[in-house]
Structure formats: C-alpha cells, structure tokens
Amino acid sequence: MFAYLVKRVFQAIAVMFVISLIAFAIQGNLGDPLRELVGQSVSEEVRQQLREELGLNDSFLQQYLRFAGNALQGDLGTSYFFKEPALDVILKKLPATLELVFGATLIIIGLSVPLGVYTAIKPNALLSKIIMGLSIVGISIPVFLTAILMIFVFSVELGWLPSFGRGDIVPVWGYWETNFLTADGWAHIILPSIALASIMLPLFVRLIRAEMMEVLQSEYVRYATAKGIRPWRIYFVHALKNTLLPVITVGGVQIGTMVAYTILTETVFQWPGMGFMFLEAVNRVDTPLIVAYLIVVGFIFVVTNTIVDLIYGLVNPTVNIARMGA
Amino acid sequence: MSLLSVRDLTVKFAMRDQTVTALNSISFDLAKGERLGIVGESGAGKSITGFSLMNLLSRPGYIDSGQILFDGQDVVQMSEKALRSVRGNRMAMIFQDPMVTLNPVLTIGQQMVETLRAHRKLSVEEARQIAIVKLREVYIPSPEERLEQYPHELSGGMRQRIIIAIALLLDPQLIIADEPTTALDVTIQADIMELMLELCQSNQVGLILITHDLGVVSQMTERTLVMYAGRIIESGSTRSIINDPQHPYTQGLINALPQQTLPGHQLRQIPGNMPTLAQVPPGCAFNPRCEFATDTCRSQIPKISQYGDVEVACHEVHRLQTEPAREEEQA
Ligand SMILES: Nc1ncnc2c1ncn2[C@@H]1O[C@H](COP(=O)(O)OP(=O)(O)O)[C@@H](O)[C@H]1O
Ligand SMILES: [Mg+2]
Numbered sequence: 255m256f257a258y259l260v261k262r263v264f265q266a267i268a269v270m271f272v273i274s275l276i277a278f279a280i281q282g283n284l285g286d287p288l289r290e291l292v293g294q295s296v297s298e299e300v301r302q303q304l305r306e307e308l309g310l311n312d313s314f315l316q317q318y319l320r321f322a323g324n325a326l327q328g329d330l331g332t333s334y335f336f337k338e339p340a341l342d343v344i345l346k347k348l349p350a351t352l353e354l355v356f357g358a359t360l361i362i363i364g365l366s367v368p369l370g371v372y373t374a375i376k377p378n379a380l381l382s383k384i385i386m387g388l389s390i391v392g393i394s395i396p397v398f399l400t401a402i403l404m405i406f407v408f409s410v411e412l413g414w415l416p417s418f419g420r421g422d423i424v425p426v427w428g429y430w431e432t433n434f435l436t437a438d439g440w441a442h443i444i445l446p447s448i449a450l451a452s453i454m455l456p457l458f459v460r461l462i463r464a465e466m467m468e469v470l471q472s473e474y475v476r477y478a479t480a481k482g483i484r485p486w487r488i489y490f491v492h493a494l495k496n497t498l499l500p501v502i503t504v505g506g507v508q509i510g511t512m513v514a515y516t517i518l519t520e521t522v523f524q525w526p527g528m529g530f531m532f533l534e535a536v537n538r539v540d541t542p543l544i545v546a547y548l549i550v551v552g553f554i555f556v557v558t559n560t561i562v563d564l565i566y567g568l569v570n571p572t573v574n575i576a577r578m579g580a
Numbered sequence: 581m582s583l584l585s586v587r588d589l590t591v592k593f594a595m596r597d598q599t600v601t602a603l604n605s606i607s608f609d610l611a612k613g614e615r616l617g618i619v620g621e622s623g624a625g626k627s628i629t630g631f632s633l634m635n636l637l638s639r640p641g642y643i644d645s646g647q648i649l650f651d652g653q654d655v656v657q658m659s660e661k662a663l664r665s666v667r668g669n670r671m672a673m674i675f676q677d678p679m680v681t682l683n684p685v686l687t688i689g690q691q692m693v694e695t696l697r698a699h700r701k702l703s704v705e706e707a708r709q710i711a712i713v714k715l716r717e718v719y720i721p722s723p724e725e726r727l728e729q730y731p732h733e734l735s736g737g738m739r740q741r742i743i744i745a746i747a748l749l750l751d752p753q754l755i756i757a758d759e760p761t762t763a764l765d766v767t768i769q770a771d772i773m774e775l776m777l778e779l780c781q782s783n784q785v786g787l788i789l790i791t792h793d794l795g796v797v798s799q800m801t802e803r804t805l806v807m808y809a810g811r812i813i814e815s816g817s818t819r820s821i822i823n824d825p826q827h828p829y830t831q832g833l834i835n836a837l838p839q840q841t842l843p844g845h846q847l848r849q850i851p852g853n854m855p856t857l858a859q860v861p862p863g864c865a866f867n868p869r870c871e872f873a874t875d876t877c878r879s880q881i882p883k884i885s886q887y888g889d890v891e892v893a894c895h896e897v898h899r900l901q902t903e904p905a906r907e908e909e910q911a
Contacts, residue, residue, distance in 0.1 A: 263753075390774060402729065466581045471638075472680070473677065473680040473681055474680065474681060474682060474683040474684070476636065476638065476675075477673075477675055477681045477682070477683075478683065479636060479667065480634055480636055480667055480668060480675075480748065481667065481668035481672075481694075481698065482664045482665065482666070482667040482668035482669055482695070482696045482698045482699060483664075483666065483668075483694060483695070483698050484698065487694065487698075491686070491694075492683050492686070495685045495686075496683070496684070496685055499685070570685070571684070571685055571730040571732070572684055572685075572732045
C-alpha cells in the first residue's frame with residue numbers, strides 16, 4: 255500500500271512538473287508584462303531598468319527555476335489587474351467553482367446510475383429508447399446553448415429560477431462561502447449545475463448502460479440466475495458493482511475535466527468562479543493570473559485522478575494495492 | 581416415475597437473417613439418482629441441452645416446442661417465480677470454466693450464503709454454518725477462511741470444488757455439470773471427477789454429465805446419450821455404448837480415444853467437422869463424414885430404433901452388424 259502510494263505521488267509530481275513547464279512557456283509568450291504594468295508613456299531607459307528588476311533579462315532556466323521555486327511556496331505572481339497575489343485571487347474564486355462542480359456531480363451521479371441501469375435492463379422499452387435518443391441530443395447540443403435555452407425557459411418565460419450570480423451565500427470557512435445553506439443559494443445553483451452536468455450526463459448514462467449490458471452477458475450473471483437469485487439482487491449486487499468499477503476511473507477523470515468546463519457555464523450564468531475569472535483574465539492579458547489558473551486547474555486534475563485511482567484500488571478486490579507497488 | 585422426462589425438445593436460435601434449429605426433437609429420461617452422460621464433439625448441442633433443462637437459454641435461443649418434465653412439472657411452462665425456486669435448489673448446475681463462473685467482486689461466503697437464503701429462511705450465520713459443512717465435504721482446507729476470500733485468490737481447481745459445494749448446498753435432486761473439468765489442469769481433472777462421483781453416489785443425486793470425453797463417461801455414468809448436430813443419434817447403457825457402439829459416429833468417437841490407439845500410431849480422428857447449424861446437410865447429418873453413407877442416408881433423416889441394447893438413429897445399422905470385419909481389415 256505504501257509503495258503504491260509513493261509511486262502514485264511521484265507520478266503526480268511528474269505531471270505537475272510538465273504542467274508548470276507549459277504554464278511557464280505561456281507566461282513568456284503572452285503579451286508584454288511591462289506594457290500591462292506601466293503603459294505607453296515610459297521611457298526606454300526606465301523600461302530597461304524595470305526589465306532588469308523583474309528578472310526578464312535572465313536566462314530561461316534561471317527564470318523557470320525562480321518561477322518554480324516561488325510556485326512551490328505558493329507565490330504564483332501578482333495579478334496585473336487585481337494587484338493581489340494571483341493565487342489569492344484564484345482561491346477566493348475557487349469555492350464558487352467547486353460548488354458548481356459538486357452540484358453538477360450530484361446531478362450526474364443521481365441520474366446516470368438509475369438511467370444507465372434501467373436502459374441496460376430494459377433495452378427495448380419505449381422509455382429506454384426515449385432516454386437513449388435524448389442522450390444523443392444532449393451530447394450534441396453545446397453547453398452554452400443548453401444554458402441559454404434554460405435561462406430563456408426557466409428564468410425569462412416561467413420566472414422560476416434566477417439566471418445569474420450566486421444569490422445569498424453564507425460564509426463557512428476562510429474564503430469559502432456556500433450556496434447550500436440558503437433557499438436562494440439553492441435556487442441560484444440549480445440552472446448552472448444542470449448546464450454543466452448536461453455535457454457529461456449523457457456520456458455517463460451511455461457508459462453505464464454499455465458496461466452494464468456487457469456485465470449482464472457475463473458467465474457469472476448467468477450462474478447467479480442458475481442459482482435462483484432474484485433479479486433485483488442480480489442487477490444491483492452482482493452486476494452493478496462490476497459495472498461501476500470501470501466507470502469510477504473514467505468518471506473521476508471526467509469530474510476533474512469538468513473544472514475546466516466551468517469556463518463556459520460560469521460565463522453564461524455570470525457565476526463568480528474561477529472559470530469566469532479566467533476568461534476575464536484572458537481578455538485583460540493578465541498573464542500571472544492565467545498562468546496561476548492553469549497551474550491550479552492542473553493541480554486539481556492531478557489530485558482527483560490520484561484519489562480516484564486509490565479509491566479504485568480500495569473497492570476492487572482484484573486489485574491488490576499492496577502488491578501493485580512492487 | 582422418472583425424475584426428468586424430456587419429450588421432443590426443440591430449441592431454435594432466432595438469428596438476424598434466419599432461424600436455425602439447435603436441438604431437434606430430443607427425448608430422454610433420467611431416473612432418480614441416475615447418472616447420465618451426454619457426449620459429442622463441440623457444437624453438437626450438449627450445452628444448449630443443459631441450459632434448456634433449467635430454462636436458461638440466453639437471448640437469441642428459445643425453446644420452440646417440447647416438454648421438460650422435472651418431478652412431474654413442465655419446466656418449459658413454469659413462471660419465472662417457479663423457475664427460481666427450482667434453479668439452484670432442486671436442480672443445480674456446474675459451469676464449464678470456474679475462472680469466470682464466480683462473481684469477482686463478491687466473496688465466496690457471500691456467494692454461498694445468498695444461494696442458501698434465496699431458497700430457505702435462514703440467518704446469515706446459519707447459512708455460513710451450512711456453507712462450511714459443504715466446503716468440508718468437497719475437501720476444502722480451512723473453510724472458514726475461504727468464506728472471506730475472493731475468487732481470484734483461489735486456484736481453478738479450488739474454485740471448481742467450491743462450485744461443486746454450491747451445487748450441493750440445497751441438496752438438489754439433479755446436478756447438471758457442463759464439461760466441469762475441461763478448463764482445469766489435467767493433473768486435477770481426475771480428482772474433480774472422482775469427487776463428483778463420490779458425492780453424487782453418497783447423496784443420491786442425479787447427474788447429467790456433459791463432456792466430449794467418452795473415457796470420462798465410462799467412469800462416471802450409467803447411461804449415455806450421443807449427440808450430433810442437435811440430435812440424439814445413439815443412447816443406451818454406458819457399458820453397451822462403450823463396448824458395442826452401433827452408430828458409425830459413436831464408433832468413430834471410441835476409435836479416437838487415446839487408449840484405443842496402438843503405440844506409435846496416430847490418433848484416429850473422425851475426418852471432417854461437425855456442420856454449423858445453418859449448414860446441416862439433408863438426410864442424416866453425419867453422412868458427409870460417414871464411410872457407410874448411402875443415397876438413403878443423404879436424403880432421409882434416420883428414425884431412432886431399438887437395436888440390441890441401444891437405441892440408434894442410423895439407416896445402415898443392420899448392414900454394419902453383418903460386416904463387422906471391415907474395421908479390423910483396415911487397421
Ligand atoms: N448464442 C448463440 N447464438 C447462435 N448459435 C449458438 C449460440 N450458442 C450456441 N450456438 C450454436 O448451437 C450449437 C450447439 O452449441 P452448444 O450446445 O454450445 O455445443 P456443445 O455441444 O459444444 O456444448 C453450436 O452450433 C453453436 O454454434
Ligand atoms: Mg458446450
């Protein structure tokens with residue numbers, strides 16, 4: 255177990271190294287930081303002096319090492335626009351994004367398992383055909399279209415749900431303010447969560463259905479039937495666990511990816527998370543903030559993948575974590 | 581009254597472009613506690629027969645007509661609920677490959693306990709005690725520990741013993757074993773067969789043993805059915821079938837046994853292959869591979885008739901009987 259953990263952590267560090275290289279390369283190629291800092295009206299001499307002070311004249315390696323060293327201490331540079339440490343800016347926005355991802359994840363898990371299982375058990379039922387048809391439609395409609403349609407129907411026409419912002423939020427701890435403690439907060443998070451979930455939900459339904467149908471063809475399911483086990487037990491004890499094992503791995507990766515997908519959803523709903531912030535940072539060529547965003551998102555991605563792998567190892571009896579390290 | 585009475589069982593597969601017949605009007609009986617072998621090359625319809633007896637055919641396959649009377653009740657007509665109470669309880673099945681039969685994510689204990697509790701009102705603890713007793717009967721060392729293990733932690737032979745123990749859990753009247761040792765290491769095949777024979781005899785359990793190995797059939801069973809292309813082509817006491825086979829196909833199977841081959845000689849396999857279901861030739865399905873085939877064999881399906889101690893479906897039995905020297909001349 256310990257060896258496996260160490261191995262996974264090393265892999266994670268290697269991935270973070272690559273991400274930091276990419277982020278650093280972007281930093282050197284996006285706009286001219288001096289122009290953002292001082293504007294046009296400064297003499298070339300002063301510019302040159304500032305360059306020297308900022309270390310922009312050092313070699314690539316020196317600059318990267320300084321960048322990585324600072325990053326390890328939590329210093330990802332200072333946002334040109336906010337004039338604050340970039341990491342702080344992001345951490346303030348992070349809870350809004352994580353809550354949105356959490357909301358979408360709840361919807362995905364809550365719906366994809368029953369829908370996937372149902373369509374696998376009753377592939378010829380009318381309802382199954384409708385679900386599968388909708389899932390194709392769902393996959394092919396872009397998120398912003400789903401979002402705008404929902405705003406039109408539920409906010410503009412019916413007036414049931416608010417269309418932008420987080421509404422009443424309650425401070426919990428540090429920068430973390432939550433939507434989940436007020437009715438208004440819940441109302442505000444519903445549409446953005448559905449919009450974000452709409453990309454992954456059809457994929458998950460289809461994935462679970464395909465896995466489940468394959469498992470239902472397996473010899474051990476036929477054997478369970480031959481032992482006189484009830485259908486519900488075959489579906490939910492024998493088949494579902496075997497179905498969900500591969501889904502966990504794919505699912506974990508997808509939830510990590512969803513953090514990046516929030517950019518669109520947050521922009522449409524003006525959700526004050528880091529995706530929305532990222533788009534603004536790009537518009538303002540706020541390079542430190544862009545770079546910090548990439549690193550934080552990369553970090554979240556790596557951490558979720560590592561955790562998912564560990565969970566997979568724990569729930570799957572045929573993976574012996576103790577031995578896998580060797 | 582016999583324990584099992586199969587009458588004119590016909591099984592078909594509804595394929596995309598056509599419907600093919602996998603079992604063609606087969607009939608046989610099994611007395612209480614009797615051990616019956618079903619032999620034939622791969623593709624003869626042996627497994628389909630086994631699954632049909634439990635009404636457990638999977639999708640494109642279905643029972644087209646016929647009766648399967650088990651203890652007087654027709655399995656073909658039973659409701660799902662009635663079938664559930666038969667399966668695993670009064671009729672148990674041992675599958676071919678123990679590596680894929682047990683559920684990989686459930687412990688041996690869970691898979692044994694659930695079987696008991698599906699049929700009897702027992703607490704988990706009571707069920708575990710019965711499971712332990714049955715594991716002892718199949719000579720599994722430290723059964724208490726096995727209950728906590730997952731299938732992948734056990735060898736193939738151990739798993740097949742556990743599957744035999746599961747088959748015996750509810751003291752069934754009939755066990756259907758479909759090539760139970762084919763997937764196992766040769767060194768333990770005989771042990772497993774011996775164990776099954778011992779348990780069936782001591783518990784008075786009927787056995788239908790499906791195999792392609794006539795040698796195994798001769799050790800294990802009292803009566804034998806020989807199948808070819810979805811039909812029973814010869815049946816009778818195992819002794820008669822082994823010592824005095826009538827059908828050219830059965831004779832070919834026996835001549836192909838390793839112990840029939842003189843040292844230094846090649847195994848005498850029957851030339852050609854079993855036809856696929858879509859391409860069963862007219863007349864006797866065996867005729868393209870049969871050295872005695874006549875025009876009648878190529879056009880008319882032979883009826884089953886009593887001949888000596890056995891029932892056989894062959895147009896040429898009488899002629900074969902009068903020309904027994906032919907085999908020896910060639911040898
Ligand atoms: N699911 C299926 N769909 C179509 N044909 C099948 C299916 N299962 C078995 N068959 C055919 O039925 C015939 C008998 O199969 P089986 O009973 O498994 O033979 P065996 O005697 O080797 O056990 C074979 O020709 C096989 O190809
Ligand atoms: Mg078979």
